[in-house]
Amino acid sequence: MSLKDSCAPALRRYPLAIIGAGALGLSFAARLAASMQVAVVARSAARAGQLRAGVMVGDARFQADAHAPDALPEADWVIVLVKAADTADAGRLAAAMRPLGVLSLQNGLTGEALRDAVHASWPGEDSPPPQVEQGITTEGAFRDGDRVTPSGAGDTLLPPGFEAVAELLSRAGFRARVEPDIAAARLAKLLVNLAINPLAALFRVPNGALCEPPYRVHLDALVREAWPVLHAEGLALDEAAAHARVVAVARATGANRASMLQDVIAGRRTEIDAITGVFLDMAARHGAEVPTHHAVFTLVKQIEAG
Ligand SMILES: NC(=O)c1ccc[n+]([C@@H]2O[C@H](COP(=O)([O-])OP(=O)(O)OC[C@H]3O[C@@H](n4cnc5c(N)ncnc54)[C@H](OP(=O)(O)O)[C@@H]3O)[C@@H](O)[C@H]2O)c1
Structure with a gap:
């Protein structure tokens, strides 16, 4: 200044x-x-x-x-x-x-x-x-x-x-x-947030840990469920690239504590409604089954309520 x-x-x-x-x-x-x-x-x-x-x-x-x-x-x-x-x-x-x-x-x-x-x-x-x-x-x-x-x-x-x-x-x-295709860029960012934020908050681990057992299976499940819905909405990544993007971001920010984890630790309201909540509405419109996203949404809401 x-x-x-x-x-x-x-x-x-x-x-x-x-x-x-x-x-x-x-x-x-x-x-x-x-x-x-x-x-x-x-x-x-x-x-x-x-x-x-x-x-x-x-x-x-x-x-x-x-x-x-x-x-x-x-x-x-x-x-x-x-x-x-x-x-x-x-x-x-x-x-x-x-x-x-x-x-x-x-x-x-x-x-x-x-x-x-x-x-x-x-x-x-x-x-x-x-x-x-x-x-x-x-x-x-x-x-x-x-x-x-x-x-x-x-x-x-x-x-x-x-x-x-x-x-x-x-x-x-x-x-x-x-960015001319800002909608696709927003969906790519949403994919990353959908996969990393709730898991980091629930397991209370830094981003990089999500790429390793025992958390990796859940990260993969969230991406696997999210991809068909986001792709139908305009995500410009194929499924393999979607997995690779999420893992690359988790590794590149490996030592960071995701914002949802910081919110949970501080007892603040999280952004789960604007991330997973919005996605659940999207999935419902497409008639897609997304049980892992439903589970993490419920768990994060329970933490917020408690
Ligand atoms: N931090 C990051 O690295 C990062 C990166 C990418 C995207 N984002 C996104 O950017 C957004 C902001 O994140 P953040 O980390 O900067 O959050 P933050 O530190 O909590 O800052 C939000 C600020 O907004 C203020 N605020 C709330 N309601 C307001 C109102 N009605 N009028 C004026 N000010 C108001 C809050 O005031 P009080 O302090 O009084 O509560 C707080 O200072 C979030 O959506 C986040 O996901 C953050």
Whole structure:
């Protein structure tokens, strides 16, 4: 964070805003703030005040241009980085910022819920509601108390129509581009999340352990059941490539604790509804039997309830 940025006056309309000042939201905002003014929307006025005073992101103190939900500026583009269960709230806030487009980079499939929330709250009778779409990112970050630690660079794929956002991200050093077949890319990410997240949370092991006995048989079962459904929905991987993709990601992130495992350990609500829950609805539409996914869904819900 440069002196220039920390002293920059609040704008009435920002080129970009991020809703969700958590691990990934602050990690994105801190990097973007080096090349532009970016608004950060916090959950409360108190939290916005803390963020304006400064939080550690990586090795640097980041004084976010933070705003409370009841004092929102306008923004051309809004990126949503709240957990899936908070999507509807974020959609209402995004609509109030009168953007040209709203982009989710959340895990799970949240695009439809976000679109519904934005459009239901759209205040502009004189202008059409914004484009609301979901991209994907393999950027990583985690929170330890108040400190955010970026945990490795990744790729960010955006839907057509979000070229301007790809440009802003690229200028800030992100590997970001528009992906013409974003639906297939979302399904590939969903496949990985469907296989790794619930198992890591249930067995409380890091990702890499899922590739070995005694967990591997369950990983393989989840991919075997998921593939026909996701393929029918537009997944552009054959079955062997789907298995290989999941195993490659689990190995490449071998020491990491999946976000669902972190949520379970912290006693937080998980994103199981937006990941396995959405998939179960999809499978039902296709008349597909997916017993292992039903089992992991029930088990994770029981942990949440307990
Ligand atoms: N972290 C990663 O490495 C990673 C990688 C890829 C994708 N993702 C996805 O990105 C999304 C965010 O993940 P995360 O790890 O950054 O989660 P996180 O650390 O829990 O951050 C979410 C933030 O959203 C805030 N929030 C919730 N409701 C809000 C509202 N109505 N208005 C404003 N702020 C609100 C939360 O505030 P409080 O702190 O007050 O609760 C929290 O700070 C998830 O869908 C996740 O799956 C994460």
